[in-house]
Amino acid sequence: MEKLEKQELMNVQGGGLSLGLGFLIGAAVVFVIGVIDGFIRPLKCN
Numbered sequence: 001m002e003k004l005e006k007q008e009l010m011n012v013q014g015g016g017l018s019l020g021l022g023f024l025i026g027a028a029v030v031f032v033i034g035v036i037d038g039f040i041r042p043l044k045c046n
Contacts, residue, residue, distance in 0.1 A: 004012075
């Protein structure tokens with residue numbers, strides 16, 4: 001295993017896109033489930 005120098009450590013990138021994409025897909029799934037639930041069993045406003 002090779003140790004990275006400080007400059008090399010500053011240039012390491014990763015994980016940002018996949019994490020954001022995961023949250024976006026999760027939010028889309030929750031939204032679609034909410035829309036379907038609203039059509040199947042609509043609730044009256046108080």
